[in-house]
Amino acid sequence: MISSLASGGIGVPSTAAELKSSERNELVPDLARKVHELMLKARVLEERLIAMYKQGDGYFWIGGPGEEALNVPLGLLVNKGQGLDHDYLHLHYRSNATVLAMGADPVDWLRQMKSTATDPYSRGRNFAGHTTIRKWNVVPINSPIEVQFSVAIGTAEAQRKAKSKGITIVQGGDAGTAEGDFATCLVWSSRKGSELPLLIVVANNQYGISTPFEGQHGEAHIADRAKAFGIQTALVDGNDPEMCTAALTEAFHYVRTQRKPCLLEATVSRLYGHSSATGAKLVRSEVDCMDHFEQKLEERKILTRAQMNEMRARFTAELLEASLRVREEPPPLPHTIWDYVLADKNNVGNGKGDPWQP
Amino acid sequence: MATMIQAIRMALHVGEERLGVTDIFGQDVGPPLGGIFTGTQGLKTAWNSPLDERGIVGMAIGLALAGQKPVAEIQFCDYAFNVIDLLKIAGNIHWASAGDWNVSLVMMTPVGAGIRGSIYHSHSFDAQATRIPGWKVVMPSNPRDAYGLMLSAIADPNPVMFLEPKALLRVKGQPGEQIPGEPSDDKALSKMIDAPLGDRSAWKPEWPKLGEFYVPIGKARIACSGNDVTVLTYGRNVPMCTLAANELAKEGIGAEVVDLRSLHPYDWAEIKQSVQKTHRVLCVNEDTEITNFGEHLIRRITEELFYELHAPPKLLAGAHVPGVGLADALERATVPQVSSIKAAIAMLARHEP
Ligand SMILES: Cc1ncc(C[n+]2csc(CCOP(=O)(O)OP(=O)(O)O)c2C)c(N)n1
Numbered sequence: 001m002i003s004s005l006a007s008g009g010i011g012v013p014s015t016a017a018e019l020k021s022s023e024r025n026e027l028v029p030d031l032a033r034k035v036h037e038l039m040l041k042a043r044v045l046e047e048r049l050i051a052m053y054k055q056g057d058g059y060f061w062i063g064g065p066g067e068e069a070l071n072v073p074l075g076l077l078v079n080k081g082q083g084l085d086h087d088y089l090h091l092h093y094r095s096n097a098t099v100l101a102m103g104a105d106p107v108d109w110l111r112q113m114k115s116t117a118t119d120p121y122s123r124g125r126n127f128a129g130h131t132t133i134r135k136w137n138v139v140p141i142n143s144p145i146e147v148q149f150s151v152a153i154g155t156a157e158a159q160r161k162a163k164s165k166g167i168t169i170v171q172g173g174d175a176g177t178a179e180g181d182f183a184t185c186l187v188w189s190s191r192k193g194s195e196l197p198l199l200i201v202v203a204n205n206q207y208g209i210s211t212p213f214e215g216q217h218g219e220a221h222i223a224d225r226a227k228a229f230g231i232q233t234a235l236v237d238g239n240d241p242e243m244c245t246a247a248l249t250e251a252f253h254y255v256r257t258q259r260k261p262c263l264l265e266a267t268v269s270r271l272y273g274h275s276s277a278t279g280a281k282l283v284r285s286e287v288d289c290m291d292h293f294e295q296k297l298e299e300r301k302i303l304t305r306a307q308m309n310e311m312r313a314r315f316t317a318e319l320l321e322a323s324l325r326v327r328e329e330p331p332p333l334p335h336t337i338w339d340y341v342l343a344d345k346n347n348v349g350n351g352k353g354d355p356w357q358p
Numbered sequence: 359m360a361t362m363i364q365a366i367r368m369a370l371h372v373g374e375e376r377l378g379v380t381d382i383f384g385q386d387v388g389p390p391l392g393g394i395f396t397g398t399q400g401l402k403t404a405w406n407s408p409l410d411e412r413g414i415v416g417m418a419i420g421l422a423l424a425g426q427k428p429v430a431e432i433q434f435c436d437y438a439f440n441v442i443d444l445l446k447i448a449g450n451i452h453w454a455s456a457g458d459w460n461v462s463l464v465m466m467t468p469v470g471a472g473i474r475g476s477i478y479h480s481h482s483f484d485a486q487a488t489r490i491p492g493w494k495v496v497m498p499s500n501p502r503d504a505y506g507l508m509l510s511a512i513a514d515p516n517p518v519m520f521l522e523p524k525a526l527l528r529v530k531g532q533p534g535e536q537i538p539g540e541p542s543d544d545k546a547l548s549k550m551i552d553a554p555l556g557d558r559s560a561w562k563p564e565w566p567k568l569g570e571f572y573v574p575i576g577k578a579r580i581a582c583s584g585n586d587v588t589v590l591t592y593g594r595n596v597p598m599c600t601l602a603a604n605e606l607a608k609e610g611i612g613a614e615v616v617d618l619r620s621l622h623p624y625d626w627a628e629i630k631q632s633v634q635k636t637h638r639v640l641c642v643n644e645d646t647e648i649t650n651f652g653e654h655l656i657r658r659i660t661e662e663l664f665y666e667l668h669a670p671p672k673l674l675a676g677a678h679v680p681g682v683g684l685a686d687a688l689e690r691a692t693v694p695q696v697s698s699i700k701a702a703i704a705m706l707a708r709h710e711p
Pocket of ligand 1: 094143144145146172173174175176177205207208209274
């Protein structure tokens, strides 16, 4: 049984057979409740963001409903903090549950969705789900697919050289692994004698925007590509938070202790399609990690259906109320486009336009 | 006097000794070669990267995010075109994150024609570079400025692109352009800091006691003063324009050559002052002429100093062809030469409104 997510605090499953045994990977009730609560919060947050988009309170939605079972345990396993002795995160636009599990305020996502001046991640500049939290080493999430795989090697290299306690985590989707940045990541992280403490997580939802996996990949598993570089790999059912917890715990432990890269490929669902560009409609044919987990929790008598329903209703009401408040928050002022162009000059706009006009 | 490449190497040495440089890296940058132009020989933090420009720029960004001070080299700017999206990211992280992060790194890369480099070792990068907001962009035209600009680039909290005019890398400084602390004897300097040919495994440089000398980013330099025509240029074209100006001085034409040194931010105050004096402007650079940085300068001069002008501003730049051809006649026909610069200055000077 998995009883705690504190680093190194649990019996890490060491064999594939152990990993496959879901019983051994069962979370103890307290932890199961915690993971469930965060998954539910993340799901309700996605639903609120989609609703805001559909009501005209945002220009675009993209997020991670269907990745919560992978992303919540990931966020809980992070050694959170600033600097080399903590973990660096290079996430993608479906990572909301990870950042939420680390302790971020869900209301800040609503602010980014509404493009308010109070949006702490980008002051109204970026799409929802493009978080950045320097005090926790969460580097800015970017829209270009896969570039984080080229950048992540840099924080990992700094940690390697410093022999620090922290590791680097990089995450992306399946289609994006066709980009050269994925090859960059494999090549640079596995150089003999200079291996990087890098956890590579591929969330395989079987699609690009519309292009299915089969049309894009000759390899059976994306993880197989890492084997040629001697990189440790693992496959996991990303719809099962208990399996994900076990596999991620093992992967974190390996990277933390061996100071070498590891690639974990998780099969996940894309519950509301690619983004608002494809309608953000619920896709009923996809497996829903919440349904499965809640069923298990009910069977194991960890939570009752009524309790879970009550939680869902409460989170939904809280975020609805928050979204109404966020609606009243101010939009960014036009002259703020000049803020933060450079780090030394013109940190805050003076409203006079081009900073280069003397 | 040191050559420009020796000056860059000495600045990088001061960078790693005193300014916190942690990583100097790129293809063939570490031992044994120390850079294909020798710019990184003997540096203690220099290392060889895989042959992967995206990895080099991504690594630099990641190192900077992790609080390191990287100097990354792209071996020739001709091979930087597949990293433009990463350069954009380096330039937008501070802005996109509303000041949460900054990316303090230096990217250095040799640019331009003049060494018979053919289609893929002659590209310019100034037009591309100045189109990426969030970066500072500098290009020296002499060893001392190279030294001072590199120190400023290293100390800067932003990403700074250091464009190296490759035709000038082996050119020595002029008298009076001494780098503080460099030995006055060229041979002595070479013996101290140039790696020997052959086996270098036991070689260690002996660095001179160098002073810190900063050329502020954003400050131009008057390479030669004159009252008749303002010539706005940088890098390899600075000595060419100066030569043209010296020859024209004999014909009674006074050209003022403004060596911009910083392309972004650029020294508008200096440009304005010169144009208000001469009333005639020529921009000279090697990049292809369509959507050229000189075009921007001309646009701004036309908008803001229109009534100061006594002649239409002129741009002398690279021909808008896909590459710089190898044969001597082709290279000369593609990028500005002293003769074409001279002709353009003279034409502007003689122009009657
Ligand atoms: C470099 C780049 N090319 C194209 C796009 C447009 N685009 C956005 S998401 C996407 C599909 C990404 O698929 P995958 O990597 O599997 O991740 P998923 O969205 O399925 O999680 C594409 C093509 C982009 N953002 N960046």
